[in-house]
Amino acid sequence: MRWELDWLEHRARLTPSKNAIIDEETNKSWTFEELDKRASAIASWLYARGARKGERIALISPNDVCYFDLLFACGKIGAILVPLNWRLSRYELREILADCTPILIGIHHKFKALTPQLTNDTVSSFIVGEESYEEIASYPISNINEQISETDPLAMIYTGGTTGKPKGVVLSHQSIVWNAINTIVSWGLSMEDTTINYLPMFHTGGLNALSIPILMSGGTIVIGDTFNGPKAVESLERYQCTIVLLVPTMYHTLIQTKELEEASFPFMKVFLSGAAPCPLQIYEAFYKKRLAFKEGYGLTEAGPNNFYISPEDAKVKRGSVGKPMLFNSIKLLNSDGSETQANEVGEILIKGKHSFSFYWNQDQATQETVQDGWIYTGDLARRDEEGYFYIVGRKKDMIITGGENVYPLEIEHWLNAHPEINEAAVIGLPDEKWGEVVAAFISIKKPSSLEDQELKSYCESKFGRYKIPKQFIRLEELPKTHVGKIDKKQLKEIGSSMGRA
Template identity: 55%
Template sequence: MRWELDWIANRARLSPDSIAVVEGEAGIRFTYQELNKRSENVAHYLTSIGIKKGDRIALLSPNHVSYFDLLFACGKIGAIFVPLNWRLSGTEIEYILANCSPKLLALSSSFGHLVTEKGTKAIVNIDSQEYNDITSSEKISFNRDVSIKEIDPLAIIYTGGTTGKPKGVVLTHQSIMWNGLNTILSWNLTANDVTLTYMPMFHTGGLNALSIPILMMGGKVVIANQFEPERAIQMINQEGCTIVLLVPTMYHMIVKSKYFKDVSFPTMHTFLSGGAPCPLEIYQAFEEKGLSFKEGYGLTEAGPNNFFIDPEISRFRRGSVGKAMIFNDVRIINAEGKEAKVGEVGELLIRGKHVFQYYWNNPGATNEAYQDGWLHTGDLAKRDDEGYHYIVGRKKEMIITGGENVYPLEVEQCINQHPAVNEVAVIGVPHPKWGEMVVAVVSLMSNGVCTHSELTEFCKTRIGKYKIPKKFIIVDEIPKTHVGKIDKNQLKKTYENKVG
């Protein structure tokens, strides 16, 4: 293969004894030399059982070093790594397996029940003695004899499937490598950086947002499971983390923790939020402690890193994801397909070498996503007069009520400021008079008390009348997706015929 594509081998040559990966709960540490050797051993094993260039290798596991073993091994032999979302149902996982037809399924024993029809594919258990023997051998010599190009597929990451069947996003060597390079240069990552990966590694946020860029630079990646706010804070300080990506739900749990009020973070330089727009009170909680906090934006099909904003600037532009990173470009187009003006909301378009190649076995969806060389994200955004970008929400989530456009995020940011509110999701439901009706689903703080009329009065002084929800639904807990985002599709299914 081309030497520059096997960058983990080159990093192991440059930083052989530096710690690359820590399995947080177990405390097991792997140097770069050990990490590369493990992937070479796995690559040898894969070729020994007949795996060839282009074959798919699937993994069903919680966050574990095997994600790196298999990704880097696939990179060495030209195979394609397919991490599976273990939070899906068995039926959904079987659909993905049928769609990508892996030659090998690597499996954690804790998820064996999710795969009922294993078919003829080979199986290896990652917590077995067999897998330990495969990865720990010192005698195997790996031979690079396969031709691999930058545009060859390296991974297929499946989307959540909340609006239909999951789509397999094909990421090439180029896609993953350029996301890493772009992130390193734009965010000024160094070998001294340490991150904590709670984001699921079957998701691009867990695998590609910080884990891969920091490994490229020779830093340290701490992987963990079962997020608990106090344990996460402890691990950040114990491992000397410097930059961490979490979703807003996780940050919400952290800032509400009593432990957060008294703890300091002496090694942290950046707290980064992604996956969904972040409530403004989380910015406030970190600012009150003098901590740098900012938002990022990405999607499985692009990056997921696309923007940069200095944390000092984000203090004065709360909610902004910043400007396009050094090696990608963005546009915002209005409903007429023309460049949106300053302050005008339109669809966000992205292009760059970090963007995905195509959807696996789905040319129709690929053609819909790619138009004139640009990826149409389906996300709505706007920019200010200095070029800072703000994500407004999903194009499909925009509510049109009585002919007026309502962006749920703006309404959510307003309601979130109420002291009794824990979380909120704003959706549109069909209505015979207005077309759609604005509805807010709200969970309250443990000691919070609030009525529909109180929330209405609270909103009246902050947002336009047509944006105020016609109905507030109080629930114990708002449903989440497999990556911790509020599941608005589930909420719409639940309430579209029950309110009006």
């Protein structure tokens, strides 16, 4: 391996005895020196079992130190880590395995029952998360002489598949390293930083948003598994966390706990929100406690970190993700291919060394997404006169009703600000007259007698008539994807079935 790519070895040399990883459940910790030795041992074990440059090593596990073990081990031999979403069905998991064709799959002991369904003559398994795995982590270290370049693949993360078949997003050493460098420099991370990670580590948000950047800077990652509001508050204070990234659904739970009301977070620099646009009442809840709060934007194919905004600016520019970070470029395009003017909505295009390499086995999808080095994200945003970006929503989520463009996010923000609404999501449903009509799915706080007419009057005080939802559909809880986003694909199915009823 080219020595300059193995940054974990260098970090272990610089700060060998500094805690790199702490497990929230067991409080067990690993220093950088121990983490690097584990990765070298596991790399030697994988190599002895035929893993070579370019081979895929799959992993199905809850959040666990094995994610870091195997990512860094794959880095040392040129193999590709493929973390699997354990929330998928067995059929979906087998479909992904058939696509990426790993030679080995690590299966956490909690999912041991899946082993017969996920292994065959071409892929064998090993158990992680128990004593037998610790024997692998102490395997005799041997010299591995693979020639690895920065553009070689290191990880492959499958997209959620909410718009079709999941795609394997191939991330090179370069893309992962440059996302970390860009984040450290733009966000000002250091070895003094500690975070707790509750985001699933099979997702780029759990692996690359904060975990890898903080480790590279010499900070500490606390691995959290199941998110629980009161427990999260306790852990944030106990481990003296300085920064944390959660998704809006987690924050929605957090702001309703008495533990958050009572906590002071003396070490916390900033709370970050990602994965989906954040309702503005969450901003308000943190500002009332005089806690710094902001949100970001990213995707598996780029980063996932792309913007920076200071907590001070986030108070003034509420809802903005800020400006492009130091080592990436952003532009917004109109439908005719021209760049937008201030406050015009356009598709987000991203370019930088943190970009993904290609979609595994999907050349056409790669060519459609990457053009002249720019990633066409399918997301919409506007930029104000001072250069601050605001995410508007997905291009595919834009509603065209009677020839007018409606962006669901602004309506969602307004509905979420209503004191009797828990959560809201807005989609377009087919309509013979208008093409689409605006429909709002809401969950209501109890007790409540919120009527449709009251909701329409509430919206009329903010929006033009064509933006006001024609339907308000009440659900006990809005459906979520495996990463905590509201599942609009499922909402469309619910809305369509109601229309057929």
